[in-house]
Amino acid sequence: MKSLFLAIIFTVFAVFFTHARELTSLSESHKFKQFGLVWGLMKYHHPLVSKGKYNWSEAFVKNVEKLERIKTQEALNLFLLNFINSIKPSKIKISNDFDGLFTKNYDYDWISKFPATSELYKKLNALKLNTNISDYYVSIGTLSIIPTFENEKGLEKFDVSIKSHRLLTLFSFWNAIQYFDVNKYLMDTDWEDTLDTLIPKFLICESELKYERLKAELVRALDDSHALYLNQKLLDSLFKYKPSFATNLVNDTLVVVATFDQNAEDYNKIKLGDKIVKIEGKSINRTILENLSPYISASNYSYLKRFSNWILRGQSDSLKITIARNDSLFSKCLPRYKDLPNTNQKVLSRDAPKKKWQFIEDDIGYINLRSISKQEIKTAFSSFTQTKGIIIDLRKTPSNLLLNELTRYLYPKRKKFIRVLGPISNRPSLAKHVKSPLRLISDPFKTGHKNRNFYRNKVILLVNNNTMSQSEYIGMAIQGSPNCLTVGKTTAGAVMNIAAFTLPDATQVNFTSLGAFYPDDTSAQRKGLKIDHYVNETTSNFLRDQYVLKGIELIKMK
Known part of the structure; x- marks a missing residue:
């Protein structure tokens, strides 16, 4: 009996000390x-x-x-x-x-x-x-x-x-x-x-x-479209070989829009306008998520799809794709290259406005902000005074546009179009909504002028997932005009300037430095710009610019 008692005591102490060791x-x-x-x-x-x-x-x-x-x-x-x-x-x-x-x-x-x-x-x-x-x-x-x-x-x-x-x-x-990172809470x-x-x-x-x-x-x-980090070694390991054609993503289909080899249509069996519906037996959207999302920081899925061409790249010199052409569906194994041939480039022709500004109908104006100058903006608005509406295209990043050069024609008076969240130097992890930095400097978060002759008819803003950073900032300002409707798809969701951080290995990483909010406190970071009308692109209507067509439709509506 005594032996049994001692055994029990020993077991209890053993369990206790084992548990204590586990705790510490x-x-x-x-x-x-x-x-x-x-x-x-x-x-x-x-x-x-x-x-x-x-x-x-x-x-x-x-x-x-x-x-x-x-x-x-x-x-x-x-x-x-x-x-x-x-x-x-x-x-x-x-x-x-x-x-x-x-x-x-x-x-x-x-x-x-x-x-x-x-x-x-x-x-x-x-x-x-x-x-x-x-x-x-x-x-x-x-x-x-x-x-x-x-x-x-x-x-x-x-x-x-x-x-x-x-x-x-x-x-x-x-x-x-x-x-x-003031946007950390959005991850x-x-x-x-x-x-x-x-x-x-x-x-x-x-x-x-x-x-x-x-x-x-x-x-x-970070879930931040500004925070792309892929060095050459990593790129080579993941995306070393490339096909001799380029595509645009339309819903869950890649449409071939360019070929880079004079023999491509002969031995690759690829034609302009072909629709790629599967890669290695998987859907396009699934392939994007599996191949790209582990490595590419994106504020939203719309921005991630900007890299859809990359899913045609890989570590081997060939890939299997499923192609839809006319009423046929067939699979082909196509070669990929370390260096793309560029001997006879062919590009799919699409019906879209080509000029910096133009009349696309007698009573509808069009302005492309990509490379338009201050004088050209002035001339365009002078010419468009009698139009029913203006379409402003912000699907490509403006190269030399100063915001006030545009909004002076769109606003009846100066007003705030954005609220900005910034960090505090001596309060890490806290932030505050930023006011004008100095009284002597014009508030950068307001735009427009007092203008009785501002453009009073419909303004249609075109955006897509190429609309990013500075373009989104400009877009928010245009949206602040009295008669603006926004047409397109979800933008990149990285509105403000970048901050750069140098890692211990001397490489540099960027992230969005500030938070962006509409005046009504709706966040634009990750969500992108507010969209009034989403564009429904399909492979059947791909050759016509559906963004512009939707803009024309909205201007004509009473």
Whole structure:
């Protein structure tokens, strides 16, 4: 009986101590995550670190190497506390004032996972609320309000085979976005979840190509059309071989619009106007999602479809496609090339306006903003005074257009057409709606002039997924005119200027620096411009410009 009692006691203690070890033991990923979060908090919140008084990238590398011997949470907590205390104490200025501030990106929940009574928690919480912050690692200009990271110059002798170097890439970029991307709240995947997914991958990745793929995966998680990152090595590994023809995507079909080889129609069996309905047995939309979405950051699916030609590229010198021609459906295996031949290019002719401005009917004007000059805009509006409506084409990026040169003819008076959200230099992860930077400078978020003779009839704005960034900004201004209707498809959803961040390996990544809202507070980031009438393009009506035809129809409607 005594033996049985002792056995039970032994079992209970064994289970208890095993459970205790499980509670305090650390996974490698979790250990590095906690350090990377504390390191990032100090970089952007600590009074001295934010002054650039320490080489913070080297501090990361050295401490990651020391972390190898940390095995329990208790040991890690002490390590993190000592790490914070290794920096000379400096004055902390606490602020709990959030009045009028944008708080959707304010996320410090990870701090609450440390014991609330511990010295570590108290120091982290004080740093979170500190506003005594300098601008060495990130500065925000008075005029541009765009965050700049000019002292991010890369790590000397960066080596992708070194674990601490790879993790530095991950945490440098992750923390910059965590604290200074005002559009972070719009991501499909929570930004901390992205970190959890990528830490294990960065830990075991030692080849340069795998590392580049992980960087693309990291940037793609922004869901930001400005944040395209694909270096040449990665491009070559994914899209090395190309077909000798180009296509436009219409719904779930690729229409062949150009060929680049005089023999293409002979031995490739491809003709202008052919409709490609499957690639390697898969639908076009499925192929786009599988082949492109893992690597291309896109605010929305409409923007991702801009890269539809890329799904015809690949790592082999041939591909199998299914073609619809007339009433026939057949499959062909076609060659692909490293270098595209360009001996006898043929282009599918489409019926669309060709001039910078013109009458497309006796009482309907058309203006293409791509390369029109100030004088040409003036002449166009002078000529269109008696028209029933004007179609303004913004499907290609204007090269030299100043906004007020256009809106002076569209607005009866000056007014605000956009609200802009910007970061705050000493309040990381918070943001505010920006007012005119200086009183002496005209408010850039207003446009138009007092003009009794403004154009009073219908204005039709044409947009599509090529309408991006500056074009979307211009589009929002045109939409602010009294009689504007917008026709087309979802735009790229990346309205404002870009911010550039240099990674430790010296490569550069961009992201949309500011948030864009209509005056009624509707967000334009990711959603794109408001559309009044969506264009229904089909392969049967593809040769005629359905955008322009819809514009004409709307102008003629009473």
